[in-house]
Amino acid sequence: MAKRFNTTGVCIPKKHYMVDISRKIDEIEKLVDEEFYFVINRPRQFGKTTTLNELYKRLNSKYSVIRMDFELMGEDFSSEERFCRTFINSISRFINKDIKKADTLTELSYIIMNLTKDNEVVLLIDEVDRNSNNRLFLSFLGMLRSLYLSREQELATTFKSVILAGVYDIKNLKLKVRDDSDTRYNSPWNIAVNFNVDMSFSKVDISTMLNQYANENNLSLDIDVLSKEIYKFTSGYPFLVSRICQIVDEDLLSEDKREWTVLDIQKAVKLLLDDKNTLFDDLIKNLENSSELYECLYNILVNGLPITYNINNPIVDLGHMFGYLVKNKNNNIVVSNQILKEVIYSYMISKTDTMTMAKYNFKDNFIKEDNTLNMKKVLLRFQQFMKENYSSKDIEFLERQGVLLFLSFIKPIINGVGFDYKEVQISEERRMDIVIQYNKCKYVIETKIWHGEKAHRNGLNQLKSYLDIEGLDKGYLLIFNFNENKQYVYNEYCVVDKNIFEVVV
Structure with missing residues (x-):
């Protein structure tokens, strides 16, 4: 089966042309080896699931790795008993071992302690923010946090590392705790270290995917020039990089597998800007739902007003989390890449x-x-x-x-x-x-x-x-x-x- 560029779901090396992300996996593996808990919170279609898949294959050679997707467990958060049983079933499937049932988070915590007593076990959870507004989910995070703190005090064993992946930063969630004297709010995930691995694609990263394509199709491409042109429009946003390549290969040159030119990249960008995809749909939806975010982007793009990058500003934080805003060298916020900028302009023009x-x-x-x-x-x-x-x-x-x-x-x-x-x-x-x-x-x-x-x-x-x-x-x-x-x-x-x-x- 011939390889192709992929923009839907997980990328598989034997099926898809892919950027070489091995160095990024190396960085993440170090965090796991050092027993850190962390959150991979990146925008939609930023390669989180593909990264988790490659990380899983890397870690599975030396640890027991349990991998879950909370998007598949929506109904399982309806009750503590149902959630615990589903969680136990997932553990059993990955370690190939029968485990007794658990009906409460307390019982589940004892099973985790027994499971990790003589084994180094890593927990990976994708789409973790799908149920982030569910109290049971927050309680589950609180249970993992308690086990982690007990481990650090040598009072219990637990997962060697826990990796949560999603758009939202789970560290900022709050768990309401009641006791006899007062009501207070604690973060159930303040044990997580910062995740600073750059998951965007550099010009060098992009060139690794183009090299794959050129070699497998016996083409002589000017890799350096093409990589720079793709980066100029995308700033390395993974979905946009792959989509441009996909349009060139499958739409522009489907009948004629010749060398690519800069003009081909520019034509692909034009077609992409007219594309109907979930990234652009989410962008428009978020602008419709937040007048403050719209006004912020309007002031940047139309009025040319300087706005200082301050992550404590809720609108700046929101725009950064969605992948729309980044900090420039002058410490002002700018739109993260040329393509998203053009989509926003088109939306504003439509009004x-x-x-x-x-x-x-x-x-x-x-x-x-x-x-x-x-x-x-x-x-x-x-x-x-x-x-x-x-x-x-x-x-x-x-x-x-x-x-x-x-x-x-x-x-x-x-x-x-x-x-x-x-x-x-x-x-x-x-x-x-x-x-x-x-x-x-x-x-x-x-x-x-x-x-x-x-x-x-x-x-x-x-x-x-x-x-x-x-x-x-x-x-x-x-x-x-x-x-x-x-x-x-x-x-x-x-x-x-x-x-x-x-x-x-």
Whole structure:
């Protein structure tokens, strides 16, 4: 059976092209060897189950390993007796030994002590947060915690290591404990050490999977260039890395197994952004359910506001836990990768009024005979749209919605052929660089708010520098001027060797 790229469920080395995660498994194995309890809490589709599967195979050669999936045990949390019996059945299956029944967590704890008296046993539990709001689950964690503390005091034996995997950080759960004098809250899992293994894929990691693919298909790929391009869009998010490769192999090149190009990766990214998958569905659902998270992302992506990374901020913590937010070198929060950023932009654009725009942004009006974009015409048409429809809007609305209106305006023009990606520059001028790829041509548009002539000159020089990076000799500047006496004008500048066309709205 030929291997393929996998984006659903666990990855199996003999069936799927896989990143070499052996070094990550080495790091986790050290934590187990040192008898630590820990939680692998990472976002959805971040390779947790695949990592647990490879870890299980590694540990099983030297320890007795019990592996469970709490997603399969939803009904078993309905009663303590049922949970304990199911847990005992799982133990029996993995150690191939009959064990007497337990009806309570206390009885279960005695069985665990007997089981681990002369054996080193490791417990792995996947999807552990599926029942995290269940009191029985919290009591179960409390039982494991008590056994761990007794072991450290040499009063009992218990599992050598316990590894819990899920999206949420189980360490933050609280267990309500009553006694005769008061009611207090204790964390049932404060015994866990921090899990700092980087489970994202580096450019080198990605290259190991591409090497596998190239060798098995007798292809000569420019592994380094392709790995960098995939990483540029994904920042190593495991699902996104595999999905891009899967689209190239199974959709773009299914009939012609030739060498991959950077353009193939870019086409795959465009198809991925139109994909219907659980990662994007969860992202939209979470934005719908949390207005505070939406507002946080809006301020970062549209308003260009700097927000300090503080994990004690519940919204920052939530965005980080879901895999949407990370810390940059300036200690500000940013969206974790370019693809999620584009999905969020598309969702925000969908909330703007596109009906009025339809009279202004008909695609055929902006395509030249050589199938390239007439970007000057696009910007001038947007200027007309803003003048005729938004000149009377209040400044606060325009400051908030202006850039999003332009992104919404340009989307149907490039749809089907091109794609764009954005880079927000956190600064006083609140700049955004928009790079549009259309039929092998690249266009760079910088949007910014008017802050006077000095800032304007700086903006021209900044755009010139960005054009140098992109290897282009022509760029575009879209300025939002909120002064009452502004003029809807356009200008052309020559900055050293760069031509810049500017539109003011």
